[in-house]
Amino acid sequence: MANGAVKVTINLPHNLVVVADEVARERKTSRSKVITSCLQSLAAERLHNEMAEGYRTLAKENLKFAEGSAHLANELLPERE
Numbered sequence: 001m002a003n004g005a006v007k008v009t010i011n012l013p014h015n016l017v018v019v020a021d022e023v024a025r026e027r028k029t030s031r032s033k034v035i036t037s038c039l040q041s042l043a044a045e046r047l048h049n050e051m052a053e054g055y056r057t058l059a060k061e062n063l064k065f066a067e068g069s070a071h072l073a074n075e076l077l078p079e080r081e
Contacts (some may be wrong), residue, residue: 014022023034 003060017031020034024031027034
C-alpha cells in the first residue's frame, strides 16, 4: 500500500456512500481518496482551531503580564513630553 496507507473497514450510512461515490466520479478519483480528503480537511480545521485557541490564551497571558508590569515601566522610563 502506497504512502503508508492502512486498509480499514468502516460502516457508513448509505446516503454518505452515495455522496462519496458522486464526488469520486466528479473528481475522477476513488472513494478512498474522497474520504481521505474529507478527513484531511477535518484534521486541518481541528489544528486551526487548536492554534487559534492557543493564540487567544497567549494573548490573555500577555495582556495580564503587560498590565502587571506597567507600573515598573512607569517607574523606570522617564516621562516623555
